[in-house]
Amino acid sequence: MASMSSGNPVDEITPRENAACPAQPSPKEKAQKSSIAKECASDQSSLPYSSFTRKQKWLIISLSTFAAAFSPLSSFIFFPAITALSDSLRVSVGRINLTITSYMVVAGIAPALLGDLADTTGRRVVYLLMMSIYCVANVGLALQSNWAALFVLRMVQSFGSAATIAVGYGVVSDIATPAERGEFVSGMVLGPNIATAIGPIAGGALAESPGWRWIFWLLSLLSGTCLLSLACFLPETARSVVGNGSAPVSGLRRALFSYLRLSRLPAPPEKSSNAENGQSPPGSVSARKNLHVPNPIASLKLLWAKDCILIVLIFGIFYMNLSCVQASTSTLFISLYGISDLKSGLVYLPSGIGSIIGAYGTGFVLKYDYRVTARKHGITINIEGGDDINMFPIEKARFRSIWYSISTAGICTIGYGWALNSRLHIAIPLVLQFIIGFSTAMVFNMSGTLLVDVHPKTPSAASAANSIVRCLLAGGGLALVQIFIENIGVQWTFTLFGGLCMGCLGLAQLEWSYGKLWRDKMRERGAGR
Secondary structure, X not given: OHHXXXXXXXXXXXXXXXXXXXXXXXXXXXXXXXXXXXXXHHHHHHOOOOOOOHHHHHHHHHHXXXXXXXXXXXXXXXXXXXXXXXXXXXXOHHHHHHHHHHHHHHHXXXXXXXXXXXXXXXXXXXXXXHXXXXXXXXXXXXXXXXXXXXXXXXXXXXXXXXXXXXXXHHXXXXXXXXXXXXXXXXHHOHHHHHHHHHHHHHHHHHHHOOOOHHXXXXXXXXXXXXXXXXXXHOOOXXXXXHOOOOOOOOHHHOOOOOOOOOOOOXXXXXXXXXXXXXXXXXOOOOOOOOOOOOOOHHHHHHOOOHHHHXXXXXXXXXXXXXXXXXXXXXXXXXXXXXXOHHHHOHHHHHHHHHHHHXXXXXXXXXXXXXXXXXXXXXXXXXXXXXXXXXXXXHHHHHOOOXXXXXXXXXXXXXXXXXXXXXXXXXXXXXXHHHHXXXXXXXXXXXXXXXXXXXXXXXXXXXXHXXXXXXXXXXXXXXXXXXXXXXXXXXXXXXXXXXXXXXXXXXXXXXXXXXXXXXXXXXXXXXXXX
């Protein structure tokens, strides 16, 4: 490895007396140099990837998943209130739907700005900024009484919540080694999956009584609680700011309470073999920037990488499919099965519960697949220091089991459309929704984990690139799904969406086969991530 030769401790410590004719060291000097090299190597290897304990890591993940829950919650709690808002504000349902479109447009743009800011300035500062904006927007939404205010404040609300998942992925990359990353990603996305399940139920109940304004008062209360929790307990984790978490911080980057205060580790040498293999030295601070202008182009540039675009396309297609299934659920079940508006919120439960179980279960699958892949390639897993992803076939580990999830989701989506068309017993499409939610959550976690694995320096920016693609695809799908249902029928509509999901098998195969080769070529060209 080039990094081993350039970062040799002996070369750094021992000066050259004469470049043309170097003096030959004595046996005693050779022994001293060897001792120094071993001592430096020991110091480097003794530094953990993260100085947070496992208990502290899970507390950080708990705070991150709490914040990440607001992104889907803002959408799904709003759906059951569309009719009530239309009547209250005296505008058409179509105009209320425009606020959903504006929400999704901002949801695609905001992560590109805030993701880059989180990678360079710090996760904690961006979290506090987002939750403050989100809380204020919800207070405004609860008080507003006209469509124009609703339209604008929904965009502000989206800006405050849309990047929480992208920043959450960055937090996982900060504190978790590749071997344990799948487990922590599953924990981080648990909040969004729970929000997807309970959001429609809460929205339907509040819209019916005491009224739609209480939807936004509830979001204000929850986001205020989240903001206070983040301010008090969340430490800074960005590796560009605190290294492995042991570097001292001050101001907004420091938690109000010292519950997560860490013992300070000795600062390591500035140069390390890790510096050239895609990751900063575990305890070092590669960059400190008090002021950084967000660069949305940083996220867009990542989409030019072959492996990145394949991963985000898989994620985006499945996000579009799930969004179209859920957005049409209430209308279809009311028209086909004659259920009430209030009960229509309950039909979202199977998909939500499936997503929760799938997200939780994927952590165990990813951990097992990582170990199997490491053993197959003769690699010893380094839990404390973290494995060198540039030398590890991470694509084969993360996508080892994705084939089953892709196939299951695609087949069940097709079956879901035909079950609705035949008006089979209501339990059948609900069971299929459960399976779709379960398998889709597994695809999300596997592809999302791989995305931050291959972008260790800019995990939030990579997740922001993912947000751009998935929001564009979901927006297009939501604009067309009702048109398709009315013109070609529900059965062929979901046959089309299921076929797109099945097409992801080819994308996954390309990533599985050539992903590492593409990464190696990128590194050789000096386009490090």
